[in-house]
Amino acid sequence: MTSNLGLPPKPTLGSIRPFTPNGRERFSLDNGMQVSMFELGSAPLVYLRLVIQTQPSADANLSWIEKYVAEYMGEGTTDLDADLFAEAFAAIGGQLHIFADDTSTNFSATVPSEFMVEALNLVSMAALRPEFPESEAERLQTNLLRELDLSKDQPQVNAAEGFRKALYGSSHPFGRLLPRRENLLDFTPEIAASYSKAHHVSNRAHLYISGQFDRSLVKGAVEKNFASWVQGSSSSSSLSAASPSHQTVLFDRPGAEQSTIYWGLPISHPGDASWIGLEVLNALLGGSFHSRITLNIREDKGYTYSPRSMMTARAEDGIWLQVADVTTDVTAPALSEIFKEIMSAREAAPTTDELEAIKQYMIGSFVREMSESGSRMGHFMFSDRHNLSDSEDALYIDRVQGILPEDLRMLAEQFIDPNRMTLSVVGDAQKIKDELEKLEILASVEIAV
């Protein structure tokens, strides 16, 4: 089927060119608001992201409150109502995305560079002077209920929900991915306004600016628009970290063609000496296309299309997780293969060749991450959230290079212990429960309700 006549031998390459990304310029306003900026990219665009740290409520009944508030903040400001605000943003080529996760409220926009000053003005209106109009309350509540129903239909959401509940417990705010319907009905514009007043304060805010822009114009516009922002209490979390829990939770989805697998456990956290090594281990195990688990359950067995492992981090903890949607009748074999790969990483160090390849992949990924405005901004946000110094960036490549084969084996042994792992599966219980029960590596199967 091939004709190789004429193809010269495979080229030999030099080594990767030394790469030290330019740093960012940081400054803060008198009210404590932080600003970071760096120029990058060839398109005349400016990327703006305002991140406000919020304190997760210990009250699990307030699940999704941060999402409700973020939605409400898009309903107009005391300067401009929602329609006029939207038109003003569109006139400069953008729209303001306001969204929240467990620990932050975010304002994000990308506009052509010459509109940077106008964009900062509009972002400040939305963040500092939201209106929370009573007239929109019922509609926003209906939107949340609709979103809740649509989320519940997704097998991946159900699997993630089961996983989090097992790790944190249902009374912990991180243990509940989806709120109770009745809790959403309790949300009011007054609750939203009071949440915003308490959390959206200058000393919790960090504005990131990248792309093409004029630094002196940025400084003037930031001072003008954000200097009046009032300070408040700083955010701090007293929430407990995830606890490892050897559980198997099965969420029944009758007739499902695939089983959705979430299988993982708490590991260390960013800033810990183990973290970079764990990132390399993750890429080798399941976190890259050429990883062991992917080569096994996709490229050898054909059980699944998009298996992947990942690491997530919060201030309190970090999690390693393998996910996959596998054909229903191979659910148990797929889990057995993942187990084998984990055990293999714990029992034997990788060969030098395999380790070198994955190290180069990590270094190249770092270069790519630093080569685009959005991903580099995400990198700085991650560093700030976890109190990592920018000086770490210059050391990253050397740190990856310094990892030895035995280091990875020890990290796998220390952190990825199948006897401490939580498995959450969404699938057709009638077809898979008995098979799961037979797998000795798993804890006894509980049916999720």
Next chain:
Amino acid sequence: MTSTPSFAFDLPVTRHTLSNGLRVLLHHDNSSPVVCVSVYYHVGMRSEPRGRTGFAHLFEHLMFQGSGQMGKMELVGQVQSVGGTLNGSTRFDFTNYWEVVPSHALDLALWMEADRMRGLDISEVELENQRDVVKNEIRVNVLNRPYGTFPWLDVQERAFDNWQNSHNGYGDMVDLDSATLEDAQDFFNRYYSPKNAVLCVAGDFDEVTALQSIESYFSDIPAMSPPERPDITEEPQLSERVYSKVDPLASRPALALAYRTPERGSSDYYALGLLNGILTVGDDSLLRKELVRKKGFTSSVSGSMNFLGHMHNAETPLLLTLSLIHDDKVDPGSIIREIDEIILSLHASSIDPDLLVRAKTKVRSGLYGLLSGSGYPRFGISDLLCSFELLEGDASLASSIPQRFDAIEIADLNRVAKEYLAPSNRTVIKLEAGAK
């Protein structure tokens, strides 16, 4: 009324053609030490024959399973081991493969693409394996997911009469099961030849050295006659089509209105692109204002001219599809009436001129965004250049996109709204929620 800001959108590209017909595009940008190598073959879901639905996509998977000098997945391993990343995708009119690598590895990426352009070396084992992988892709993206076929597959199946446009390009499971190694060989021979491909190098590289490498790796691949292009023309649609379907996994009803588009490259096509911006893009869009904020029928309204990309990287016919998920208590008929009223307002010469100015500014911002990439540095620009080379015959025409939008006036919007956003030119899908 604000004035239209001027566009600055220059995509410098050097074009070459090798003696075997392979077109080569070079775009230089040394702002970071990475380079993107992409190969676009002019064969997509629309090209596959009856009885072999999903074959173009299955074949894309086979391209990673081994060639003359590389074993199964070796290409992936090689790219990763030099710090790169890669992917491939099957679209309506082309199939693309790309690697983003640190610039020192440019030659390796070129060499690997040249190797697989010479032919695959796979057996039944690899075919079986990727058949299973593709079936699992269809399960996770379509069969095991609410709204899995909505609106893409649902509208194209009903809005088009020409099988090349209307069939399910993801593939029927029976067709996937019957695909053979012989089919793969035939498909390769027909479509995967230099004359039917475009190679683009974008990023940090030396042009003279890169061209030498390209000559050395690609120029002796035998030239073959380019395949006949499939006939994708459609008979004119004369009346509205309305369909209902039940989605057993969905818990809320949904609605899609799909309008056939004007011809790619025409002034009307760009006017429709701006109308889509006015109707669905951004918080100021008219459908969001009316259906989301004022009436509360839905949380969002989507507008798409190409479910597998955007309006610049597909051939026509396409569909401008407006879609939304709504609540049980809302009658889809009342939503359609609201949409029709808004479209009717765009027939009038007295429409707010700021609507057009804002739409042009949003388009410009969106174009810059396309260039900025999304995890694959320099891929966005490569995609635009390759698409224009394949679909309009000249990559440098990509730089003219802003002028094409800029030339649109209110009278054009009026005309295109009347002619194309008419009920007689659309297909309506009412999805009923079956998961209760």
